[in-house]
Amino acid sequence: MMSNANVSTPASAHADTDDHGGRRVTKRADSLATHLAGNKKAVLVGITYQGGAPYPPLMGAGNDVRNMNTLLGNYFGFGAIEVLVDDYVQDGSDALQRCPVWPTRQNILAAIDWLVQGAKAGDSLVFFYSGHGGRVQDFSQDELDGFDEAIVPWDAWQNGFLVDDDLHRALIAPLPKGVRLTVLIDACHSGTVLDLPFVYQFRSGAAQPELFTSTRPSTDQHPDDDGDYENKADVIALTSCRDDQTSADTRVESLGGTASGAMTYALLQSMFDGNGQRKANVTYWDLLVQMRAAMKKGGLDQVPQLAVGRVLDLNTPFAL
Incomplete structure (x- = not known):
């Protein structure tokens, strides 16, 4: 994520053209697990790179986590939420300070292990990350563009990035059929940071996004009836930009200059009306288009992306 720019409230729908890659996929969407009657668990990671991390500081990442914590707890009924941030308020006003966990590489992986442990059909899981993202050379030869995408833990200069192969292995591969995992990544180079098999992209002049393969199949993916490889669980990832783009850490004019990741702000604005009421029946299509408009x-320049583990009907209402 990079620090620049101001973001306003989303305008009318706008579809930017993607630089698509991979093979176009034409198939009927599978049904998502419709009865999310199981456990609701979330991991929220926000890294400002304060306290000695040798990376440019990000002012909005901690705010992003606090806003997502409110969204999940107050509007979607999540009670089990693990928080990893490095900018806790110390005056007693921030409830999150009661469970501080530093966002190191080891701690992030431990939180992910907690998130997926014991997951079963009907569970709804959320992984949110706001921080720096990066790209490194792909040595496993599963990337169409030759690069692995990565998130940058607070101690990455000592213990390394978490690349897409790491995240897929820890977060996606263990999940059984019937689990819904929603991943929200506000970081540079994040379009395929989970190595999900499919990504929705716009081509010039297209009224609807088209589906493309995004990576070579991973070992936990299996072919469906059409021969396309997919994940067992319903995995949906909204990310802040394409793999070749950077993502803004910004100040929001309409909120008095509050620092925020641009993608996180746009996502939240797309879900609420001008009176602060949550919109009814917002679909994945609505979120993608309105975030791009914002x-x-x-x-x-960043273009939010939607990647999936199984083909998704974009008119499905967003649910957690």
């Missing part, structure tokens, strides 16, 4: 209105 970036364009804010003068940002």
Whole structure:
């Protein structure tokens, strides 16, 4: 994530053109697990790189986690939420300070292990990350563009990035059929940071996004009836930009200059009306298009992405 720009409230729908890759996929969408009557668990990671981390500081990452914590707890009924941030308020006003866990590589992996442990059909899991993202050479030869995408833990200069192979192995591969995992990544180079098999992209002049393969199959993916490889669980990832783009850490004019990741702000704005009420029946299509509109209105080049583990009907209402 990079620090620049201001973001305004989303404008009318706008679809930016993607630089698509991979093979176009034409198939009927599978049904998502419709009865999310199981456990609700979330891991929220926000890294400002304070306290000695040798990376440019990000002012909005901690705010992003606090906003997502409120969203999940107050509007979606999540009670089991693990928080990893490095900018806790110390005056007693921030409830999150009661469970501080530093966002190191080891701690992030431990939180992911807690998230997926014992997952079963009907469970709803959320993984949220706001921080720096990066790209490194792909040595496993599963990337179409030759690069692995990564998130940057607070101690990455000592213990390394968490690349897409790591995240897929820890977060995606263990999940059984019937689990829904929603991943929200506000970071640079994040489009395929989970190595999910499919990504929705816009081509010039297209009224609807088209589906493309995004990586070579991973070992936990299996072929469906059409021969396309997919994950067992329902995995849906909204990310802040394409793999070749950077993502903005910004200040929101309409909120008095509050620091925020541009993608996180756009996501939240897309889910609520002007009176602060949650919109009913917002679909994945609505979120993707309105988030892209917010970036364009804010003068940002980044293009939010939607990747999935199994083919998704974009008219499905967003649910956690």
